[in-house]
Amino acid sequence: MEQTPTIRVAVVDDDPDIRTAARLALSRHVGEVVIEPRPEAVDPTAFDVVLLDMNLATGARDGRDGLDWLQRLRAADPTVSVVLMTAFGSIGLAVEAMKHGAADFVLKPWQNERLIATVTAAAALAQSRRAGVALESRHRALAASTTSPSGDIVAAAPAMLAALALLKRAAPSGANVLLLGESGTGKGVLARELHRMSARADKPFVTVDLGAVPESLFESELFGHKRGAFTDAKEDRPGRFVAADGGTLFLDEIGNLPPHLQRKLLTVLERQEVIPVGGDQAVRIDVRLITATNLPRLELAREAVFRQDLLYRVNTVEVALPPLRERREDIAALLEHFLALYARKHQQPRRRLTSSVLEALEAYGWPGNVRELQHAVERATILASDDALTVEDFPMLAAPRSATTTDAATLDSMERGAVERALAAHGGNISRAAAALGLTRAALYRRIEKHGL
Ligand SMILES: Nc1ncnc2c1ncn2[C@@H]1O[C@H](COP(=O)(O)OP(=O)(O)OP(=O)(O)O)[C@@H](O)[C@H]1O
Structure with missing residues (x-):
């Protein structure tokens, strides 16, 4: 098998023969093998895998000591892979060790091929955990750098x-x-x-x-x-x-x-x-x-x-969030914001608004709210023939311009009257009044709210 120089393994066992046997088996296949009789001497952050005896205390046979050290090592470095070794293996103990975060389990006496395969897989696990942690901290740093107030939200009203x-x-x-x-x-x-x-x-x-x-x-x-x-x-x-x-x-x-x-x-x-x-x-x-x-x-x-x-x-x-027509102070700020944005995006000159166009845009009702304004500015930036935008660059301004303030007031009062009559005719039943007016219930509610009925 080819040597993998990046893998670092610590073997912890109180039996010197086991330590030597493990080193012999592993040293040709991993980058570094350190042997230790005592787990407290091992710094888990310096290794990918800690191969740990389950019964370290002299005479111990129930594996508690190994489980205890498994937890301490994982607490010190949650990314390290701990592989437990025991001569008294039982499925129950193996399951418990895995539950406590062991990467794997080997029974003594081991077959060298099995030991090498287990340690290599455990090292890959540790290395991918460490890569994940590094990625997460980069992600965190990126998120932190963007938690200052967003420059993308325009608000003036x-x-x-x-x-x-x-x-x-x-x-x-x-x-x-x-x-x-x-x-x-x-x-x-x-x-x-x-x-x-x-x-x-x-x-x-x-x-x-x-x-x-x-x-x-x-x-x-x-x-x-x-x-x-x-x-x-x-x-x-x-x-x-x-x-x-x-x-x-x-x-x-x-x-x-x-x-x-x-x-x-x-x-x-x-x-x-x-x-x-x-x-x-x-x-x-x-x-x-x-x-x-x-x-x-x-x-x-x-x-x-x-x-x-x-x-x-x-x-x-x-x-x-109020509709745009109820926060007129935002309109100029949003126009500026999107004029700059779309000039950059489409590599066009930054278009300008004359005061008469700005006034017309501020007076417009914007039924589609900010989305409509955004699209209107994008369109104007792309299509305008001159840097200074005119009313013609905003087609939605052209159509209803014949409606004067008086006309609008008349329309409003006509609408209010129609809603009142429909509600009265249907005893306040929203569904039936809406059907009679040819509106959805939501649309009728909007009008009831608008007219304060
Ligand atoms: N205050 C704002 N500043 C800058 N851009 C805004 C602002 N409000 C809305 N926009 C832009 O307007 C567009 C519509 O906004 P958004 O999708 O958040 O609206 P919405 O209320 O969720 O709409 P819908 O109910 O249709 O999903 C988006 O492109 C958004 O970036």
Whole structure:
């Protein structure tokens, strides 16, 4: 066998013949073999493998001494591989040693080939553990370097600054956070920011868009499945809860979850364990949960729409992101941010906004919120013929510009009247009033809220 110079082994046995035999067997196959009669003389960080006698105390026969030293060595260096040797081997003792973290077990007298194979495999295990630890610490350093306040989140409006301040206070606590806001208001970016500011920042951040998970795959996606659980389950697959273990799980569009799946989710959150589809073993999980929905708050408060016991589980802290039209101070700041970003991305000159274009953009309603603004700026950066952008570079400004303030007020009051009449005609029944108006219930709730009805 070829020599592997990187492997370092300590042999600890009170019997000098055993020490010599082990050294003879191993020295041609590993880089370094050190023999020691006493375990206290061994520094586990200096070795990949410690080959340790189970019965070190004179006359000891029950292996307790070896188990005790196994634990002490592993406590001093959890990455070291300890292989136990015993002349009184029994399966029971072997199992116990493995439970206490032994990499493997050899019976005396050993066959040299077996001993060499066992020690080489144990060394590979130690080396891969050490590589893993090195990787994790690099990851930690990287995460630490990015935990300063994010430069990617723009906030100038008081409502947005207040939302960010609340998020910052909630971040270290590990409390479940519910983010509310229309589509495109920034719930996704804030969820990520919350994770970055939390004690779990160097652990996984896993997102699931519940609106995009077909009902039939919900359990397998979230809780995982065992091989053979259904036709396509070719192998075991951990679900998103397990993938996020130790970190943060962000469940987006939680308001879209049908009632029977809301119940399943609630059970998992209460028990803090998941049972993969086709499995019978529960897996314990430790995740910080962030949820988000674009359902209006009033809608969410209805048991028929959303289980209130689930709501109380997920909304320990509730953060509402106002629509962009209600935080106009953010518009100019966001425009600046995206003009710089897209000029860099598309290697275009940095476009400028004249004050009249800026005013028009600030007055616009932005139904698609920040996402719409972002796309509008990207498009303008790519297509504009001049550095100074004009109203024509923003097509959404062109269409409704004929609506004057008075027209808008008239439209608003017409809408309010229609909603009031429909509600009165249907005795306040939301579903029927919504159907009569040709709206979804969520859309009707938004209008009820908007008009303060
Ligand atoms: N305050 C902000 N600063 C910078 N970029 C933002 C901000 N808010 C949102 N964005 C950007 O706008 C886009 C939409 O944001 P995000 O996906 O977080 O919204 P959302 O509320 O989660 O939307 P949806 O409900 O549709 O999932 C993203 O590209 C995001 O980077």
